[in-house]
Amino acid sequence: MSQTVFAPWSDPGAKPLIEFRNVTKRFGDFTAIDGLSLGIYEKEFFALLGPSGCGKTTMMRMLAGFETPTEGSILLSGQDLGRVPPNRRAVNMMFQSYALFPHLSVWENIAFGLKREKQDKDAIDARVTEMLRLTRLEKFKSRKPHQISGGQRQRVALARSLAKAPKLLLLDEPLGALDRKLREETQFELMDIQEKTGTTFVIVTHDQEEAMTVASRVAVMDEGRLVQVATPPEIYEQPATTYVADFIGDVSLIAGRAKPAGERVEIAWAEGQPPIVATSETSLSTDQSVHFAIRPEKVHISKERDETRPNLLQGKVEDIAYLGNISTYHVRLSDGTLLKAQSTNHRRLANRGITWEDEVYLSFTETAGVVLTE
Amino acid sequence: MRRLLIAVPYLWLLALFLIPFLIVFKISLSDITLSIPPYSPNLDLSAGWSGLVDFVRALDFENFVFLTQDDLYWKAYLSSVWIAFVSTLITLAVGYPIAYGMARADRSWQPTLLMLVILPFWTSFLIRVYSWMGILSTEGLLNQLLMNLWIIDEPLQILNTTTAVYIGIVYTYLPFMILPIYAALEKMDDALLEAAEDLGCSRLEAFWLVTWPLSRGGVIAGCFLVFIPAIGEFVIPSLLGGSDTLMIGKVLWEEFFSNRDWPVASAVAIVLLLILIVPIVLFQRNEQKAREAEG
Numbered sequence: 001m002s003q004t005v006f007a008p009w010s011d012p013g014a015k016p017l018i019e020f021r022n023v024t025k026r027f028g029d030f031t032a033i034d035g036l037s038l039g040i041y042e043k044e045f046f047a048l049l050g051p052s053g054c055g056k057t058t059m060m061r062m063l064a065g066f067e068t069p070t071e072g073s074i075l076l077s078g079q080d081l082g083r084v085p086p087n088r089r090a091v092n093m094m095f096q097s098y099a100l101f102p103h104l105s106v107w108e109n110i111a112f113g114l115k116r117e118k119q120d121k122d123a124i125d126a127r128v129t130e131m132l133r134l135t136r137l138e139k140f141k142s143r144k145p146h147q148i149s150g151g152q153r154q155r156v157a158l159a160r161s162l163a164k165a166p167k168l169l170l171l172d173e174p175l176g177a178l179d180r181k182l183r184e185e186t187q188f189e190l191m192d193i194q195e196k197t198g199t200t201f202v203i204v205t206h207d208q209e210e211a212m213t214v215a216s217r218v219a220v221m222d223e224g225r226l227v228q229v230a231t232p233p234e235i236y237e238q239p240a241t242t243y244v245a246d247f248i249g250d251v252s253l254i255a256g257r258a259k260p261a262g263e264r265v266e267i268a269w270a271e272g273q274p275p276i277v278a279t280s281e282t283s284l285s286t287d288q289s290v291h292f293a294i295r296p297e298k299v300h301i302s303k304e305r306d307e308t309r310p311n312l313l314q315g316k317v318e319d320i321a322y323l324g325n326i327s328t329y330h331v332r333l334s335d336g337t338l339l340k341a342q343s344t345n346h347r348r349l350a351n352r353g354i355t356w357e358d359e360v361y362l363s364f365t366e367t368a369g370v371v372l373t374e
Numbered sequence: 375m376r377r378l379l380i381a382v383p384y385l386w387l388l389a390l391f392l393i394p395f396l397i398v399f400k401i402s403l404s405d406i407t408l409s410i411p412p413y414s415p416n417l418d419l420s421a422g423w424s425g426l427v428d429f430v431r432a433l434d435f436e437n438f439v440f441l442t443q444d445d446l447y448w449k450a451y452l453s454s455v456w457i458a459f460v461s462t463l464i465t466l467a468v469g470y471p472i473a474y475g476m477a478r479a480d481r482s483w484q485p486t487l488l489m490l491v492i493l494p495f496w497t498s499f500l501i502r503v504y505s506w507m508g509i510l511s512t513e514g515l516l517n518q519l520l521m522n523l524w525i526i527d528e529p530l531q532i533l534n535t536t537t538a539v540y541i542g543i544v545y546t547y548l549p550f551m552i553l554p555i556y557a558a559l560e561k562m563d564d565a566l567l568e569a570a571e572d573l574g575c576s577r578l579e580a581f582w583l584v585t586w587p588l589s590r591g592g593v594i595a596g597c598f599l600v601f602i603p604a605i606g607e608f609v610i611p612s613l614l615g616g617s618d619t620l621m622i623g624k625v626l627w628e629e630f631f632s633n634r635d636w637p638v639a640s641a642v643a644i645v646l647l648l649i650l651i652v653p654i655v656l657f658q659r660n661e662q663k664a665r666e667a668e669g
Binding site: 092 | 565566568569570571572574576579583584588667
């Protein structure tokens with residue numbers, strides 16, 4: 001079965017819809033964006049992920065036209081956006097606060113942008129109706145924003161920003177104000193709408209789960225730079241740096257010194273402990289200082305010592321985080337290092353074998369973790 | 375306990391509004407006499423029931439009829455409403471940009487700016503109006519300045535004209551216009567303007583389509599807060615206005631203190647109150663609508 005995978009970023013012939021070329025943005029002494037280059041392709045659902053203050057909102061505001069780059073240029077379909085004002089860009093934005101006009105009804109809010117284009121009444125009517133259907137808001141069209149729920153407001157904001165059929169839609173923390181359950185539902189709705197309309201979406205979020213769920217590619221940002229731009233599985237399984245590994249999901253980081261041996265590498269990490277054996281794609285030099293990053297779900301935990309298992313380590317259970325479907329065990333190794341292990345609770349609580357202060361054995365395969373040099 | 379709490383404001387209104395109102399109303403139905411008090415009849419309770427009947431029989435609407443006969447009164451009412459209306463428009467034209475500037479100013483500056491708007495209240499209203507006399511008179515500061523700058527050769531006659539009354543009213547009531555408009559603009563989310571621009575508005579369109587409608591509640595409140603007291607204004611026209619400035623507050627004062635015709639003065643006051651009820655009710659309705667929109 002051959003299914004075409006959507007991956008224009010790996011096609012050297014593909015032209016990006018948006019191109020950041022060495023963009024720098026400074027506010028006074030503060031550098032918000034530092035010499036950043038990036039291409040975003042048509043129909044992508046691109047996520048900008050990072051902690052607050054990392055520059056992701058500044059990037060989005062530059063795309064919308066509310067900020068202009070101090071240096072470098074931003075291109076949309078090959079054209080320099082330069083100082084094109086926000087009202088002349090084929091870019092629309094969905095605001096974090098939704099910014100719905102409180103004095104206008106849902107219908108009028110959605111029609112607002114279309115009316116500015118001086119379209120005729122029937123065309124506006126048809127487009128608004130289409131948007132109302134897409135976001136399932138037909139019943140609420142004559143209500144005012146304060147008369148509908150948070151989730152409905154979010155959909156009005158989405159409908160309003162999509163109404164003008166922009167080339168690019170910017171979403172600033174679109175689900176931040178929703179509660180968890182609604183947020184999860186809405187994530188799938190967003191993906192669905194993105195697919196139906198074929199619009200390029202750029203989403204800004206600090207919620208890594210949200211970014212992983214919705215995005216085709218994720219850009220992890222830190223202090224105005226891109227740390228890694230990759231698909232969600234790549235970001236999770238092959239983080240480029242300890243920063244990415246730590247920011248995305250749960251991870252245990254162990255510092256040590258590398259001793260490469262062919263494809264494999266031995267990491268000496270503590271006196272009196274056997275070295276960790278792992279594989280590394282990058283070539284390492286002997287005695288190079290490295291970090292070994294391993295996800296808790298890739299660590300096997302057991303009360304019995306099984307000598308056949310690779311990378312066997314002994315420790316004591318210090319804490320258990322019970323999450324219902326899974327439990328995370330915080331295991332203190334004899335040298336004081338803390339390692340996290342996760343196991344699914346396929347048995348009921350009463351039958352669970354491992355408890356606090358238990359002596360346990362941890363093990364993981366050679367390919368389970370990643371060796372990071374940064 | 376709850377009834378008691380509700381009763382307090384009603385008792386307050388009864389003692390300080392309704393009872394004085396009834397007294398004024400009664401005087402407006404009486405006749406002028408040269409006595410103390412300068413009107414009759416007076417209720418004589420010692421005469422019993424027949425005294426009360428005589429008292430009520432002696433009351434009539436003569437004074438109200440008189441108000442319609444002499445054109446001074448309706449001209450004064452009309453002129454008051456007109457002056458109040460024009461002053462309200464001028465105050466709005468001056469106050470809106472100030473309120474807008476305050477709301478757009480840096481957050482850290484806003485308390486200071488607010489303070490500056492309220493600061494004039496720290497000085498007595500009367501003193502401030504008197505100082506305008508010093509500014510506007512023919513030998514006043516304004517004329518001296520203009521003459522020293524060679525802009526005019528002859529001093530301008532501003533004091534004792536209706537222009538001076540407008541200046542006085544606009545100056546005095548400006549804070550009442552600025553504060554509600556500022557309150558409305560200050561709560562407005564800046565993202566709304568960005569959203570309007572993002573959807574294709576120019577800055578000016580964004581103002582007309584978003585800022586103006588969202589500040590309308592504040593504008594209406596401010597207009598009423600200026601218009602209602604300005605109609606009955608007495609101090610400003612009598613100190614700054616000339617003899618040709620006809621305002622009902624001044625007429626009332628003259629009837630009461632110069633003519634000592636309490637019954638006609640009371641009738642003037644009652645009619646003024648009736649005229650004011652219309653904008654007051656409209657104002658209340660606007661406030662209620664604003665509360666509902668927020669809730």
